Amino acid sequence: MCGIVGYVGPGSTLDVLLGGLKRLEYRGYDSAGISVIDPDLGLQTRKRAGKLQVLVDYLNESPLEDAHIGIGHTRWATHGAPTDGNAHPHLGGDGLKLSLIHNGIIENFSELKAELLAQGVNFSSETDSEVAAHLVARAYDETKDLKAAFVSVVNRLHGAFTLLCIHEDYQDLILAARRNSPLVIGLGDNENFLGSDVAAFVEHTKRAVSVGQDQIVELRSDSVKISTFHGESVELDEFTVDWDATSASKGGWPSFMAKEIADQPQAVGDTLMGRLDSDGRVKLDEFAGLEKLSEVTRIIITACGTAAYAGEVAKYAIEKWAKIPVSVELAHEFRYRDPVIDENTLILAISQSGETMDTLMAIRYAKEQGAKVLSICNTQGATLARESDATIYTHAGPEVAVASTKAFTAQITAGLLVALSLGWLRKALPEAQLTDLGKELLKLPRQVKNVLESLDRMRNLGREYSHAKSVLFLGRNVGYPIAMEGALKLKELAYIHAEGFAAGELKHGPIALIEAGQPVIVVVPSPKGEDSLHPKVISNIQEIKARGAKVIAIAEAGDQLVAQFADEVFSIPASHPMMAAVLSVIPLQTFALELASAKGLDVDQPRNLAKSVTVE
Numbered sequence: 001m002c003g004i005v006g007y008v009g010p011g012s013t014l015d016v017l018l019g020g021l022k023r024l025e026y027r028g029y030d031s032a033g034i035s036v037i038d039p040d041l042g043l044q045t046r047k048r049a050g051k052l053q054v055l056v057d058y059l060n061e062s063p064l065e066d067a068h069i070g071i072g073h074t075r076w077a078t079h080g081a082p083t084d085g086n087a088h089p090h091l092g093g094d095g096l097k098l099s100l101i102h103n104g105i106i107e108n109f110s111e112l113k114a115e116l117l118a119q120g121v122n123f124s125s126e127t128d129s130e131v132a133a134h135l136v137a138r139a140y141d142e143t144k145d146l147k148a149a150f151v152s153v154v155n156r157l158h159g160a161f162t163l164l165c166i167h168e169d170y171q172d173l174i175l176a177a178r179r180n181s182p183l184v185i186g187l188g189d190n191e192n193f194l195g196s197d198v199a200a201f202v203e204h205t206k207r208a209v210s211v212g213q214d215q216i217v218e219l220r221s222d223s224v225k226i227s228t229f230h231g232e233s234v235e236l237d238e239f240t241v242d243w244d245a246t247s248a249s250k251g252g253w254p255s256f257m258a259k260e261i262a263d264q265p266q267a268v269g270d271t272l273m274g275r276l277d278s279d280g281r282v283k284l285d286e287f288a289g290l291e292k293l294s295e296v297t298r299i300i301i302t303a304c305g306t307a308a309y310a311g312e313v314a315k316y317a318i319e320k321w322a323k324i325p326v327s328v329e330l331a332h333e334f335r336y337r338d339p340v341i342d343e344n345t346l347i348l349a350i351s352q353s354g355e356t357m358d359t360l361m362a363i364r365y366a367k368e369q370g371a372k373v374l375s376i377c378n379t380q381g382a383t384l385a386r387e388s389d390a391t392i393y394t395h396a397g398p399e400v401a402v403a404s405t406k407a408f409t410a411q412i413t414a415g416l417l418v419a420l421s422l423g424w425l426r427k428a429l430p431e432a433q434l435t436d437l438g439k440e441l442l443k444l445p446r447q448v449k450n451v452l453e454s455l456d457r458m459r460n461l462g463r464e465y466s467h468a469k470s471v472l473f474l475g476r477n478v479g480y481p482i483a484m485e486g487a488l489k490l491k492e493l494a495y496i497h498a499e500g501f502a503a504g505e506l507k508h509g510p511i512a513l514i515e516a517g518q519p520v521i522v523v524v525p526s527p528k529g530e531d532s533l534h535p536k537v538i539s540n541i542q543e544i545k546a547r548g549a550k551v552i553a554i555a556e557a558g559d560q561l562v563a564q565f566a567d568e569v570f571s572i573p574a575s576h577p578m579m580a581a582v583l584s585v586i587p588l589q590t591f592a593l594e595l596a597s598a599k600g601l602d603v604d605q606p607r608n609l610a611k612s613v614t615v616e
């Protein structure tokens with residue numbers, strides 16, 4: 001939640017800050033602000049409630065001279081409503097010469113605020129963040145050493161924070177601190193950058209440095225220093241960003257979400273690339289980071305939201321192909337119920353951002369209990385990757401729309417690779433079967449492309465159902481998490497009641513929801529194979545049809561039976577049942593996108609949400 005960006009160098013600070021905020025807006029979009037240090041006028045700040053465009057319009061009315069140092073913030077409110085006053089930056093000190101931005105929650109802010117109020121400090125916001133601005137400014141007034149003041153305050157704060165701070169007396173220094181919230185440095189030529197993630201500066205540099213837990217950054221135009229909160233210096237851990245700057249732009253699409261749905265053949269293909277040879281043999285070099293993998297007795301997959309649904313699909317594949325028991329745990333529930341874990345437990349954490357606080361807390365807890373952590377992550381330099389024993393990157397590229405689409409299908413793809421790789425390692429299935437599965441996986445990018453080419457009817461259906469008050473989703477086996485993902489997409493984007501059910505659960509309660517005209521989207525398994533659940537799902541369709549439901553079926557091409565019972569059938573290419581998870585979610589993403597667009601809603605930035613949930 002909240003995006004932060006900082007820049008020091010000879011370029012246009014305003015361009016870097018506003019461009020960076022634009023690319024970070026997915027992290028929060030209820031207010032935005034910037035501060036720059038004008039060589040003549042000193043510290044200058046502009047901030048406004050509303051989306052970034054409101055700030056841009058305000059800057060047109062009340063312009064700033066460009067400068068060579070500045071910080072910017074886009075907010076997702078935690079403490080205090082989205083108002084101009086609560087927008088960041090927050091100012092402090094005599095003459096308000098210090099500016100500070102914050103991402104996270106300062107948990108002990110009440111006692112710190114009481115202390116400051118007792119000293120006569122006036123507050124101009126209801127935020128927890130403003131206390132940090134006043135504390136640093138007051139410490140600086142005493143010491144006249146900005147870094148010493150900043151470090152002393154950071155050591156008093158509890159909770160989660162990335163802080164960026166500038167002061168009029170220092171025209172070439174940004175101080176930053178990081179605990180439990182993300183921060184990445186961008187290295188330029190005589191210029192340097194800070195951002196919540198690499199998207200903030202990838203347009204300007206691909207050289208990046210990740211910042212570790214409890215570390216302080218001193219960023220100048222020609223130098224970067226990192227030290228711990230206790231003053232020990234830290235070596236820079238540089239990496240090259242493999243995201244293409246243009247992939248973080250809409251590229252002519254009406255929304256990022258539409259573009260990201262269309263990006264899926266590439267996201268899936270890039271995630272497979274180099275990991276499967278043409279004979280269907282899988283090789284995950286990343287496993288080298290995990291000792292004693294063959295001794296693992298069970299796997300716990302932990303994640304939140306859409307990533308957890310990708311984990312559910314991975315569970316089916318790992319159990320079937322590698323014969324290892326798997327459970328999937330929502331990270332926020334897992335962490336707080338004293339789960340039983342030992343050194344033979346492998347934790348598989350899944351996260352697009354790699355910064356979801358609940359997921360990070362879950363892996364930290366599991367590591368304390370001796371478990372090894374493998375992660376599936378989309379963002380280089382993310383905290384999850386830093387803290388995992390091994391990371392498999394999904395190469396989906398930057399995902400900007402708040403609703404996850406291409407990251408989800410890439411996560412499923414990576415989960416299938418993990419399952420197959422474990423199958424090889426454990427010799428859980430005959431080689432021929434494993435290579436056949438690998439060959440099926442290789443077909444996936446092409447099949448995804450085929451689905452994308454046939455979405456017109458689904459788009460129309462989304463528009464036709466734009467007045468629906470509720471849509472239900474049913475599925476079995478891997479179709480079950482896909483049904484839940486379809487429902488989540490619709491809740492997030494269209495703000496209507498949507499629920500996904502395991503089709504087998506229908507008669508245990510949910511069928512009571514069915515009345516005349518109730519739209520139900522059913523993910524139908526392939527009719528092929530002896531153990532196919534197809535006949536059971538066809539029976540479920542008949543049961544709900546008998547009670548008046550309008551059924552839209554997502555079914556394998558050539559499925560004759562389903563057409564007899566469903567009102568509409570959307571066909572996906574014939575594929576292995578496990579890979580069908582990837583194919584069948586695409587029409588559901590499209591349905592939600594079109595339905596929400598028809599209602600005139602902002603599909604990239606749905607209300608109340610932020611893409612990275614970096615607080616608990």
Ligand code: M6R
Nearest residue numbers: 305306307351352353356403404
């Ligand atoms: O960055 P993560 O993958 O850890 O995010 C997890 C969830 O917050 C995320 O998938 C969320 O559910 C999406 N908005 C769903 O579209």
